[in-house]
Amino acid sequence: MEFTKDEFLKRASSYREEWTKLTTKLVSFNSVLDEYKEGAQAPFGEGNKEVLNWILAHAKEDGFDTYNCDNYAGHIAFGHGDETLGLLAHLDVVPAVGKWTSNPFDATLTDNGNRLVGRGVNDDKGPLAATYLALKILRDMGVKPNKRILLIMGCDEETGSRCLEHYFKKNPMPDFGFSPDACFPCINGEKVGVHYDITGEDNSHVISFTSGQRYNIVPDEAKMTLDIDLKKEYLAFLNEHNYKGEVEENTYIAHGLSAHAMCPQKGINAAFILFEFLNEYAPSSLSNFVVNYLDNDPFGHKLQIDVFHEEMKELTQNLGIVRIENKQAHLGVDCRVPVEGHEPLMQKNLDKALExxxxxxxxxxxxxLHYVPRNSELVKTLMSAYQDITGDMENESYTIGGGTYAKFIDNAVAFGPQFVGREDVDHQTDEYVYVDDYIKTMAIYADAIYRLVK
Known part of the structure; x- marks a missing residue:
């Protein structure tokens, strides 16, 4: 049994409305991590529990076998065989920070029905919906897989993946797979995830300083209060440097641009604006460190922790969290490192800078670190499906700084859904996707899954 590109695209087009409705429904659940409670009925909060249970019930109504692993994760099963293909997607989302033009949990269609806006439409609820519907497409086409297919859905990808750690303690690891949580044509490598936290006493004029909610997001807003009046100086500073911000009563506010921590150079870190101002008008050891070692340096050159690998590219770092309260400071920095064993050098250089x-x-x-060779059967098969549906023979697989569920399976990669040339909107305000793109995505996924299990 063989199928043509046009057959996959025609089937996918017939699911346009269902993909839009399914994604909109998934987005309606506020599945931002509430508070991790190990062993609880809702370990990652009620929103994550509710969306997981809803999609499992929905799939069961559609005739699929389902499984809930203690509300940590679950799966939808299709087909039988000695080998298992794992499709790894997540239901949790990052906080909907910033000023949205619409309710982030009420997905909105614009541009004559081709643009869907909402938190999670691209990361990762829209891709999960496309993967699920790809299974329905294959079933509609009469495909009987000779391998077991599991669409595995977790609820904690954005904050440590404790969901799949729990799931795989109770369930066998798939033999191979992909995660629909990145970009096309194929992501065959992911950097090492490293955090560093800086803490200590801050004897400055800062009463409070708050910026960021997650390590893996460039914060687009920062706020602080001071025990001295520098309002005029701050407004002049903003004007001089063409920064965005304001003063509300005694609160100094800076506005930046959010971005994913794997590419912090695409964002504007609002915390740096406030630290630059502090270092000029009310300097301290903390502001001096931030300005001289972190500010305007997403690749770690100033700390001399920068490193480059031909396949995995450069180290990146993002100051994702700043908290100062009662003279106690905490900085949280997310790093994506292209080599293993870099932590001792990072610790040594940080200790030296903080003397x-x-x-x-x-x-x-x-x-x-996660890497699957380009010439592996998995990568070649996925690339062939992508190329046949899109006609794109120029772009090749590549590596990224982001971390996906693919790291759980030795022979797994990230595969789509973002197309070459599209704006990276993950973790940003007014996250959006084009519905037309997801028609192609469903066709690619259906074709790719078919090739892997026929």
Whole structure:
């Protein structure tokens, strides 16, 4: 049984309305991590529990076998065989920070029905919906897989993937797979995830300083209060440097541009604006460190922790969290590192930079290096499906700084859904996708899954 490109595209087009409705429904659940409670009925909050249970019930109504792993994760099953193909997607989302033009949890169609806006439409609820509907397309076409297919859905991808750690303690690891949580044509490598936290006493004029909610997002807003009046100086500073911000009563506010931590150079970190101002008008050891070692340096050159690998590219770092309260400071930095074993050098150089400041750094490993060769059967098969549907023979597989569920399976990669040339909107305000793109995505996924299990 063989199918043509046109057959896959025609089937996918017939699911346009269903994909839009399914994605809109998934977006309606506020599945931002509430508070992790190990062993609880809702370990990642009620929103994640509710969306997981809803999609499992929906799939069961559609005739698929389903499984809920203690509300940590679940799967939808299709087909039988000795080998298992794992399709790894997530239901949790990052906070909907910033000023949205519409309710982020009420997905809105614009541009004559071709643009869908909402938190999670691209990361990762829209892709999950496309993957699920690809299974329905194959079933409609009469495909009987000779391998077991599991669409595995977790609820904690954005904050540590404790969901799949729990799931795989109770369930066998798939033999191979892909995660629809990145870009086309294929992501065959992911950097090591490393965090470093800086803490200590801040004897400055800062009463409070708040910026960011997650390590893996460039913060687009920062706020602070001071025990001295520098309002006129701050407004002049903003004007001089063409920065965005304002003063509301005694609160100094800076506005930046959010971006994913794997490419912090695409964002504008609002915290740096406030630290630059502080270092000019009310300097401290903390502001001096931030300005001289972190500000305007997404690749770690100033700390001399920069490193480059031909396949995995450069190290990146993002100051994702700043908290100062009661003279106690905490900085949280997310790094994506292209080599293993880099943590000792990072710790050494941070210790040196923080000498005599009263501040301390702790470097911690957040994830492993992941790489699948370009010439592997998995990558070649996925690339063939992508090329046949899109006609794109120029772009090749590549590596990224982002971390996906693909790291759980040795022979797995990230595959779509974002097309070459599209704006990276993950983790940003007014996250959006084009519905037309997802017609092609469903066709690619259906074709790729068919090739892998026929």
């Amino acid at each position: 005599n400041t009263g501040l301390k750094a702790v470097v911690s490993l957040g994830g492993k």
